[in-house]
Each structure stands twice: as structure tokens, then as C-alpha cells.
Amino acid sequence: MFTAAVIVGNPKPQSRTRDAAERLAAALGVTATTIEVSELGAGLLRFGDPVVASAVAAVQDADLVIAASPTYKGTYTGLLKLFLDQFPTATGLAGQVGVPLMLGGGPAHALAPELTLKPVLVELGAVCPAQGLYQLDSKYAEEGALDKWVDAWAPAIHASLRASLREDRSR
Template sequence: MMFTAAVIVGNPKPQSRTRDAAERLASALGATSTTIEVSELGAGLLGFGDPLVADAVARVQDADLVIAASPTFKGTYSGLLKLFLDQFATATGLAGRVAVPLMLGAGPAHALAPELSLKPVLVELGAICPAQGLYQLDKRYAEEGALDTWLGAWAPAIHASLREDGSR
């Protein structure tokens, strides 16, 4: 099955571990992906109608799968990611898109952050979230095995949701 993923990176630091973890997830799921570094959108995020931001929103809406990725700040996702998600219309902005919340953090204390803070926003925007959010330790995400464990549990549900949704 061929499908596309939009990787949204809400880390203020470009080329971050957050980006790498999200791109690894897209690849492991078998997606052809495009990455949006929200930090590169600049001041256009502070209002509405900026052409660069509108183009990024359109690229997300054209994807079958959305991976919303953020470092964990104070137990939740970044304000930068929130600014970008605010550009989407409530209940319809991500309608029909399968989405996965992904967060990286320093320790296990915030392991539920993707479920409790990021997933509700994606659902509010109309996304379908068929899997548990993925939380990985930022210093060990590439070798800790959490991605493989998560994929074993959730990749079938994601792929089934993409098929049911009529992946474009």
C-alpha cells in the first residue's frame, strides 16, 4: 500500500532529534513523507493568511498520514506546534487524516503526554487517531526499541485505518 505522510516537527531547534524520530516513524510505517519544520515558518505563524504557512497547511492536508511531533515541555507539546495547529479549522482541518502524536522527553514521567495533551488536539481538528501516541526518551530514541515495540502493537491499526479511509 502506497501512502504519504506529513511529518510536522514542532521543535524550536531545526534538524532536531524530534525530527529524526518522526521521520524514522514515517519510514518504518512505509510512508513517502514530507517534513515541515515549524520553526522555519517564522512570524507568519502569529497571524493568519501567511502564504508560507498556508502552503505548509496544504501539504499536511494533502497527506494520508500526519505525524505531529514535539519535544515535551512542561509535560505537554511545544507552543510552536500549537501555533501551527491553530492554523487548521476546528473539526475539519485534519478531517479524514490518520494522525499519530509523537513526543520525545527526558524521562518516563511524561510518557502519557502524547495521549493526554497532543492527541486531543489532533482529534479536535478532525483527525483519526487509531493508535496510542508514541513517547520516546530523547537521548535513546534511536536504539531503545520503543519504536519497534510500538510498531508491533499499532502499525496494523494505522495501516487498516489508512485502507478504510481510502488512502489517496
């Protein structure tokens, strides 16, 4: 029914960050396309690169955007920032539902998704109806690690997705 784009801002391909984001997409019941930003290469350093433009278009075609990053120095990676800078301000994710997800080594940075990543998604035009998800990188894959967050926030995410779909159909 709904599609998702998982943006993985971890410099290491096939990372725990990717796994956590894909688990989140599955828990929300959406079909996901994953963009490994690390695979986009030097094209991230300039605007107009065709490979990067294709990845941006893939994200913009999704209903739900899960932006995922490990926590570096209390915030998301510069790699993810380079990719998000490719989207136009205010309209780059307009009409899309966004979910910030970050993994970290301890609870000290639990607010990082809310304080650092969510504002960027909103600046790009996404609606973020849920609290950002922060998971310990050592425990994210444990049975039930997502359950509490999904129970609390999936209804708001799905309601926002349905509203976005209705808005698209009325245009």
C-alpha cells in the first residue's frame, strides 16, 4: 500500500544502521527501497550528479522517508548531511512523512534524532508525526526492541500517510 525510502547515512555499507532502518520499515508494514549514501561516491560533493539525482528521485517517489544514521559527535553523519543537501529546502520532501532514526553506543544521545535529524527533515518539507527513534546499536536487533516505539507511533505515522495519499488524490 505505502512505499518507503530508507536513507542510510552510515559510511559503512551493510551496517547495523541499515538493518535497524529496514527493520523499522518492516515493522511499519511498508515496502522499502534502500539508498546506501556511502555508495553514491564523490557525486555527493557537487550538485547535478546523475547517480545522486536518481537517488534523490527515488526518495521523493516514496510515501515514507526513514532517514537513518549512526550517532557521530552527538548528531547524524556528514555523509547523510551531504545527501540531504541535495534536496530543495521546503519542497524537497514536501507531502512525505519522515521518520528520523539514529543508533548510538549509549543513552547519552537519546535525543539526537529529535534535536538534530528531525529539524532537517521538517526543513525539507516532510511531516514528522512521530518522535524520532533512537536505539542502542548493541540492542536494536533484540526481540521486541521496536515494539514499544511502533505501538506508540505507528498509528500517527499511518494516519499521516493516509492523509498524504488523500491529498495527492485530490490534486
